[in-house]
Amino acid sequence: MKVYWVLALGWAASVSAQDSSALPREVIDEAVTRYNAPAALRAVGRLTVAADQDIKGDVAVIDGPVTVAGHVGGRLTVINGDLQLIAGATVDSGVLVVGGTLAAPGGDSVRVGGAALVFAQKLRYHLEGERLVVSTETDPIKNWWTRWLHRRDRPNYTDITLTSAHTYNRVEGLPIFVGPSIRRALPWTNGSLSVDALGIVRTENFAEWNKQTFGYRFGADMRGGEDPRLTLALRAYDEVAPVENWQLGDGEVGLASFFFRRDYRDYFERQGASGAVSVVNDARTSLTLSLADEHWYPRAERNPFALIPTDDGWRPNPTLDDGNLRLVALTARIDTRNSETDIWSGWYAIANLEYGNGHISHFGARSPPEAALIPVTPVPGDVNYTRLFLDLRRYNRLAPNAQFNVRAVIAGWLAGDPLPLERRFSVGGPGTIPGFDFRSAGDDAPDVASCSAVPAAPAGRPAECERIILGQAEYRTAFHFGLRMFGRRIENDGAWVVFTDAGRGWLVGPRLGALQYPASTFPNLRTFMTDAGLGVTIDPIGVYVAKALSRPEERPHFVIRVRRTF
Amino acid sequence: MLGAVLGGGAGAQSVPRVEISVPQVVPPDPPAGPQVRGVDVLANGTIRDLMRSGFPARLHYHAELWTASGVFNTLESSRDWDIIARYDPLTKHFRAARVNPENAPERVEMLGDFDHATALDSTLADPYVVPLIPRERSRRYYYVVALDVDVVSLSDLDEVERWLRGELRPAVRGQRNPGGVVGRGIRTLFLRLIGAEKRHYEARTKIFRSG
Numbered sequence: 176m177k178v179y180w181v182l183a184l185g186w187a188a189s190v191s192a193q194d195s196s197a198l199p200r201e202v203i204d205e206a207v208t209r210y211n212a213p214a215a216l217r218a219v220g221r222l223t224v225a226a227d228q229d230i231k232g233d234v235a236v237i238d239g240p241v242t243v244a245g246h247v248g249g250r251l252t253v254i255n256g257d258l259q260l261i262a263g264a265t266v267d268s269g270v271l272v273v274g275g276t277l278a279a280p281g282g283d284s285v286r287v288g289g290a291a292l293v294f295a296q297k298l299r300y301h302l303e304g305e306r307l308v309v310s311t312e313t314d315p316i317k318n319w320w321t322r323w324l325h326r327r328d329r330p331n332y333t334d335i336t337l338t339s340a341h342t343y344n345r346v347e348g349l350p351i352f353v354g355p356s357i358r359r360a361l362p363w364t365n366g367s368l369s370v371d372a373l374g375i376v377r378t379e380n381f382a383e384w385n386k387q388t389f390g391y392r393f394g395a396d397m398r399g400g401e402d403p404r405l406t407l408a409l410r411a412y413d414e415v416a417p418v419e420n421w422q423l424g425d426g427e428v429g430l431a432s433f434f435f436r437r438d439y440r441d442y443f444e445r446q447g448a449s450g451a452v453s454v455v456n457d458a459r460t461s462l463t464l465s466l467a468d469e470h471w472y473p474r475a476e477r478n479p480f481a482l483i484p485t486d487d488g489w490r491p492n493p494t495l496d497d498g499n500l501r502l503v504a505l506t507a508r509i510d511t512r513n514s515e516t517d518i519w520s521g522w523y524a525i526a527n528l529e530y531g532n533g534h535i536s537h538f539g540a541r542s543p544p545e546a547a548l549i550p551v552t553p554v555p556g557d558v559n560y561t562r563l564f565l566d567l568r569r570y571n572r573l574a575p576n577a578q579f580n581v582r583a584v585i586a587g588w589l590a591g592d593p594l595p596l597e598r599r600f601s602v603g604g605p606g607t608i609p610g611f612d613f614r615s616a617g618d619d620a621p622d623v624a625s626c627s628a629v630p631a632a633p634a635g636r637p638a639e640c641e642r643i644i645l646g647q648a649e650y651r652t653a654f655h656f657g658l659r660m661f662g663r664r665i666e667n668d669g670a671w672v673v674f675t676d677a678g679r680g681w682l683v684g685p686r687l688g689a690l691q692y693p694a695s696t697f698p699n700l701r702t703f704m705t706d707a708g709l710g711v712t713i714d715p716i717g718v719y720v721a722k723a724l725s726r727p728e729e730r731p732h733f734v735i736r737v738r739r740t741f
Numbered sequence: 742m743l744g745a746v747l748g749g750g751a752g753a754q755s756v757p758r759v760e761i762s763v764p765q766v767v768p769p770d771p772p773a774g775p776q777v778r779g780v781d782v783l784a785n786g787t788i789r790d791l792m793r794s795g796f797p798a799r800l801h802y803h804a805e806l807w808t809a810s811g812v813f814n815t816l817e818s819s820r821d822w823d824i825i826a827r828y829d830p831l832t833k834h835f836r837a838a839r840v841n842p843e844n845a846p847e848r849v850e851m852l853g854d855f856d857h858a859t860a861l862d863s864t865l866a867d868p869y870v871v872p873l874i875p876r877e878r879s880r881r882y883y884y885v886v887a888l889d890v891d892v893v894s895l896s897d898l899d900e901v902e903r904w905l906r907g908e909l910r911p912a913v914r915g916q917r918n919p920g921g922v923v924g925r926g927i928r929t930l931f932l933r934l935i936g937a938e939k940r941h942y943e944a945r946t947k948i949f950r951s952g
Contacts, residue, residue, distance in 0.1 A: 301849060308851070513805065513816045517887060520816055572807065572814040575883050575945045657756070666756050668943050714941070 202294055203309055206273045209252040210235040210307045217305065226263055233268075237300070237307065239275065250289075254298050254307075260285045273298050333357050336373060342429035345438045345489045347415050348379030348479040352392065364399030371395075375414060379477040387474075390414045390444075406453040413446040415474060418495070418597055419638060421566060421584070422606030424738050436481035436489060439604065439613060441637055443495045443597050444472040449502075459510040467502040471495070471597055473539060476635075493637035494540060495596040498558070500533030512570060518739070519578055523568040531598070532559040539596045542628035542639055550633040560591040562598055568741055576653040582741045587642030588683050588694075594641050600680055601625040601638035602645050603704060605734045608676045610706025610723035614638065616679075617726050621689035623679035623702060628690075640680025647741060649674040651712075669713040674721075674740065677705040712739075755781045759888040759942040761804070762868075766952040772875070775884045775946065776868035777804060782890050782942065783826060784862050791892045792835070797827040800865070801889045806873045809881040809948045817882070820871050824852070826861060835861040839869075875951035883948045890940040 210217060215233040222236045228245035239256020243264040251258070251266045255274035260266070262281035269289030270277065274297035279285045300309050333355065340350040354373035361368055375390035390413040397407045417440040423431075432438045447469030455461040476492040505528045512521035534557050540550035564586040572578045584607075588594050603624030604613035611617070614625040614636055622629050626640035650673045657666035681698055682691040692698055703725065710719030717736040723729035759779050766772045783789070783798055792798055805819040826837040837852040855861040875882050 303850065513819070514803075517803075520814065571812075573812070574809070574814065575807070575885070575948065666758070668941075 202271075202273065202292070203298065206252060206254055206271060206298060207300075207307055207309055209233060209250055209271065210237065210254065215249075215252075224264075254300070260287070331359050336371065340375075340425075342425040343433045343479070344415075344417075344428065344440065344442060345432060345436075345476040345479060346379070346442045346474050346492055347377040348477065349377075350390075350415070351376045351378065361397070361399065364397075365401050366397065366399035366404070369394075369396045369398075377415075379479045403454050403456040406451075406455060408451045408453070409449070410451075411448045414444070415442050416445050417442055419600065421564075422604070427606075427737055430737065432479075432481065434482045436484045437613075438476075438490060439606065441493050441495070441635065442474055444474050445469045446472070459508075461506075461508045463504075463506045463508075465502075465504045465506070467504075468499075469502065470499050471497060471595070473497055491635035493596065493633055493635035495637065496535050496539050497537040498533055498535035498555075498595070500531050500558075500595075502529060502531050504529040518570050518580075519572045520570050523566075523570070525564075525566045527564040529562045529564075529598070530560070531562070531595070532557075534558070535595065539637070540633035541596070542626070542632050550628075550631060558592045558595060560594050560598070561589040562594060563587065563589050578651050580649050580651070580741070582645075582647040584643065584645040584678075586644075587640070593683070596637055596639070599626075599638045600640045600643040602640075602643050602678045602680055605732075605736070607645055607647075608678055608704050608706050609719060609721035609732055609734045610676070610708060611704055611726070611729060612732070616704055617729060620726065621702075623681065623689065623698075623704060626680050626682050626690050638680075639682070641683045643678065643680040645676070645678035647674065647676045649740065667713055669711060672710045672712060672717070672719070672740075673707075674709070674719075675705070675707040675724075676721075677703045679703045710734075712736075755784065757781045757784065757890075757940070757942065759802075759886055759944045761884050761886040761944045761946055763884065763946050763949050764870075768952075772952055774871040774873045775804065775886075776870055777802060777886050778866050778868045779824075779888055779890075779942075780866050781862060782865065782888065782940070783858070788890070788892055789858060792826065792828040793830070795828070795830065796892045797825055798890065798892050800824040800826070801891075802886060803888075804871045804873055804884060804886045806875065807883050807885060809883055817876065818873055820873055824865065826865070837861060837864060878951050880951050881948050882951055884946045886944050888942040890942070 209215060212233055212235070215235045216230060218234070218236045220236075220238055222234075222239060222241045224230060224234075224241075224243040224245040224247060226244040229248070230246065231248040233249035233252070234247050235252040235254070236256060237254040239253050240259065241251075241253050241256060242259045242261065243251070243266065244261045245264065247266045248268075250268040250271070252271045253273070253275055256272075257275040258270065258272050258277045260270075260277070260279040260281055262284045264279075264281055264284075265286045267288045270287055270291040270293075272291075272293045274294070276295070277291065277293045298309065300307050302308070334357075336352060336354060336356045338352045340347075340352065343349050352373040352375055354371065356369070356371045356373075358367055358369045360366075371392070371394045373392045375392060377388055377390070391411070392414055393411045395409045399405050419440060423439055428439050447467060449465055449467035449469075451463050451465035453461050453463040473494045473496070474492060475494075476489050478489065481489075507524075507526045509522060509524045512518050512523055534555070535553075536555050538553040538555065540552050543551050564584075566582070566584050568580065568582045570578060570580045586600055601614050601624055602608055603611045603615055608624075611624065614622075614627075616622050616624045618629070622632070625632075625636060625638050627633070627636055651670045653668060653670045655666065655668050659665070679698060679702060683694050684691045686692055686696070689698075689702060704723070705725040706721050706723045708719055708721030708731075710717055712718075715737050717738075717740070719734045719736065719740075720731055721734060722731045757780065759777065759782070761775050761777050763775050764773050779800060779802075782800060783792070788798060801821070801823050803819065803821050806817045807814045808817055823840045824837055825840060826835060828835050832854075833856070835855040835858060837855070839850040839852055852864055853860075855864065873884065
C-alpha cells in the first residue's frame with residue numbers, strides 16, 4: 176500500500192493555526208472519539224515507537240511529537256503535535272494528524288493502511304480526568320479563568336498607575352499617585368523586575384501650584400528565588416510620611432479626617448533615597464535590612480474639606496525636627512495566623528530596630544522638662560540614636576465560636592541621643608486605649624499618653640514619649656443573627672467583644688516627676704492608663720464603648736472602627 | 742434585637758447560606774472529608790441581573806479543619822477552591838466551572854451548561870466533598886467553611902482588584918486611552934455601590950470525634 180496524503184489546504188490557508196473552530200466538525204469528532212476510545216493507548220507528550228515495538232490496537236497522543244519506527248496495529252492519532260514515520264514504520268488502520276505535520280523520511284519502506292489525514296489547525300481542548308473534551312468555540316469561563324489565574328503572574332506589563340495614597344489628611348488633602356509602572360520577568364532568577372515612577376499630586380495644594388503641591392516616588396524592585404525569595408528594592412522619594420502609623424489603619428484615619436475633621440496622625444516631609452534587601456519566606460515571614468539617607472522637613476497643616484467640620488478647626492500639625500539623617504534599619508516580620516482577614520489563631524510579630532545618625536538644623540518645639548510656661552527648642556546639632564519597635568500578637572481559638580487574643584507593643588529609645596520628634600511615640604485614643612481621649616491621660620493628670628507638659632505642650636500636642644508600653648486583651652464570641660427588614664430576610668455573622676487595655680509612655684533621663692525615668696527603670700504599674708469596654712462587630716464595622724478604669728471621672732467613650740482593633 | 746431570629750411567613754424566600762456537614766463513617770469505608778454546599782448564593786436579584794449584564798460571579802470557598810483538644814484549638818489543614826459562574830448572552834445559558842480543586846491550580850472542572858438559573862443554583866447546591874480528613878483518630882475536630890461571593894467585571898478585572906486593594910486605584914494598559922481610567926474607576930465604584938461587593942457566608946460543624 177502506498178501512503179497518500181490529504182491536506183486541508185483550504186482551511187489552513189484561510190484561518191489561524193490556533194483556531195480550531197475552522198476544523199471540520201467531523202474531523203474534530205473523529206479525533207476526540209479516537210482519543211477517548213476505551214481500548215486506545217493514550218499518551219500525553221513525546222512518544223517514540225521503536226523499530227522492535229509492536230503495539231496492538233489504536234494509539235492516540237496529544238501534545239507530541241510522535242516518532243514511529245515500529246508497528247501500530249490499529250489507528251494512529253496525533254493531536255497538536257508532529258508525526259514522523261521513519262524507515263520500517265507500519266500503521267495498519269490509518270493516520271490522523273490534527274494540529275501538526277506528517278513527515279515520512281522512510282519513503283517507500285513506510286506502510287500506512289487506510290487514509291492518512293493531516294490538518295494543520297490546532298485543536299482547542301481540555302482534559303476532564305483522562306477524557307479529552309473539545310472547546311469547539313471560545314470557552315469564556317475557562318479562558319477567562321485562565322486569564323484570571325495568571326493575571327497576578329503576568330510576566331510582563333506596562334501600566335499607567337493612577338491611585339490614591341489610601342488616606343486623607345490635613346497636610347495634603349488627598350494625595351494622588353500617577354505614573355508608569357513596568358514589570359519584566361527575569362526567568363534566570365525565577366523572579367521579576369518592577370519599576371515605578373510615580374508623581375504625587377496633593378489636592379490641598381493644587382490651587383496654589385507650588386513646590387508643596389508635588390512630590391515623587393520612584394522605585395525599582397528585583398525579586399528572585401522561591402521560598403525563600405530575595406528582594407532588592409531601591410527608592411527615591413519626596414513625600415509626606417506619618418510619625419506613627421501603627422495605631423489606626425490608613426482608611427480609618429482618612430475617614431475620620433474627611434468626615435469629622437479629626438486627624439489622628441502627625442506628618443513630616445521626607446526627601447531622600449533608600450535601599451533594602453529582604454528575604455521572604457512563604458510570603459508571610461520576612462527579614463529586611465534597609466539603608467536610607469533622608470532630609471526631614473516640618474509641614475504645616477492646611478485646611479482641606481471636611482464633611483462635618485468641628486468648631487475648633489484642624490489640630491495643628493506639630494512643627495517637627497528639620498535635618499539630614501542616615502538610617503539603618505532591620506525589620507523582622509513573622510505571621511503564622513490562619514488567615515489575614517478571618518483571624519482565629521496564630522502569631523503575628525513585627526520588630527524594627529533602627530539606628531539614625533545625622534544633623535538637626537532646627538529642632539521642633541518640645542515640652543519643657545518641668546512645669547514651665549513655654550515649650551523649649553534645643554539648639555541645632557548632631558544626633559544619633561537607636562530605637563526599637565516591637566508589636567507582638569497572639570490569637571487563640573478557644574472554641575468554634577470564641578477566641579481570646581492578646582497584644583503587646585513595646586517601643587522606644589535604646590541608646591544615644593534623645594529621639595527626634597519624628598521617631599517618638601504616644602498612646603491613648605481610639606487605636607490604643609479608647610477609654611481615654613486622643614493623646615490625653617486627663618486634664619489634670621501627668622500626660623503619660625503623649626508625655627507633654629500640659630498646658631505648655633507645643634502646638635498640635637505632638638507625640639513626645641521616648642518609650643511606650645501597651646497591653647491589649649480581648650475576648651470575642653461569634654454569633655449569627657437573622658431578621659426581616661423591609662420585606663427581605665437578612666442574615667449575617669457578627670461578634671461580641673469584651674476588651675481591656677493598659678499602657679503609658681515616658682521620657683528617658685534622670686528621674687523627674689511622673690514622666691521621666693532612668694533608662695533602667697520601669698514606671699510603677701499604678702501610673703498606667705487602663706480601660707475596659709465591650710463592643711459588637713459586623714464586619715468590617717465595629718462599635719465599642721470604653722470606660723477608663725484608672726481615671727473613674729473620665730466619661731465613657733464611644734468608638735467606631737472599620738477594621739479589627741488588632 | 743441582635744441574636745433574635747424572626748421567622749418569615751409561609752413561602753418565605755430561602756436564605757443564601759453555605760452549609761458544611763460531616764459524613765458518617767461506615768467501616769470498612771475510609772473516612773471522607775466534609776460535604777460543602779452553597780445554597781441559593783446566586784439566587785439574588787441583583788446578582789442575577791449583574792450576571793445577565795455580563796459580570797461573572799465568583800464563589801471563593803475556604804474550608805478549615807480544626808482540632809478541639811486542649812485549651813486552644815489548632816488549625817490542622819485547609820483547602821481553597823473557586824466556582825466561576827457566567828451567563829452567555831448568545832446562548833442564554835449559564836455556565837459554571839470549579840477551579841483549583843484539590844490544590845491543583847491549573848485544573849478546571851466544568852460543572853455544566855444550564856438553561857435556567859434554578860438549574861445553576863441546584864448544581865451549586867450539590868455537595869462537594871472536600872479532601873480535608875483528620876490525621877488522627879479519636880480526637881475532637883470541627884470544620885469551618887467560609888464562602889465569599891462577588892460579581893466582577895470581565896474586562897476590568899484588574900482595575901477592580903486594584904480598587905479593592907487601594908480604594909481608588911484603577912490601572913490602565915499602555916494601549917488604552919488614559920482618559921478612560923477615571924470612567925472605569927467610577928464604574929467599578931458603582932459596582933460596589935449597587936451590591937456587587939463581596940458577600941460573605943460562614944458555617945461551622947459541631948465538634949465531632951474522628952473515627
